[in-house]
Amino acid sequence: MQRPLRLRSSADFARLRESGRVWRHPLLTLSAIPNGLPHNRYGYIISKRVGNAVIRNRTRRRLRELMRALHPRLQVGYDLVWIARNEIADKPYNLISDAVEDLLRRARLVKSESEL
Numbered sequence: 001m002q003r004p005l006r007l008r009s010s011a012d013f014a015r016l017r018e019s020g021r022v023w024r025h026p027l028l029t030l031s032a033i034p035n036g037l038p039h040n041r042y043g044y045i046i047s048k049r050v051g052n053a054v055i056r057n058r059t060r061r062r063l064r065e066l067m068r069a070l071h072p073r074l075q076v077g078y079d080l081v082w083i084a085r086n087e088i089a090d091k092p093y094n095l096i097s098d099a100v101e102d103l104l105r106r107a108r109l110v111k112s113e114s115e116l
Contacts, residue, residue, distance in 0.1 A: 028084060028088065
């Protein structure tokens with residue numbers, strides 16, 4: 001993920017926690033808030049409860065790859081934080097992909113066909 005598209009500041013994460021809108025799935029939680037920028041920024045939270053460092057890094061890489069592929073299809077101007085839940089550790093890539101797409105659809109962040 002390109003550096004301008006990363007959400008790294010603890011103040012940004014705190015802002016999302018306080019006033020962001022939240023959507024939940026058994027594998028993931030999505031928190032989103034408008035950012036006033038001409039692009040989206042993405043952050044990932046994978047706690048130690050998910051697993052050891054290998055599992056946490058694999059989960060983070062999978063989520064980053066999914067967002068890299070979906071980025072052109074999303075509405076612009078949002079900060080998105082993905083919070084991995086414990087159940088994600090042993091799930092295959094296609095189930096994680098389905099969960100991500102489900103949350104983005106429920107959040108109405110996917111562009112319609114006419115906007116693409």
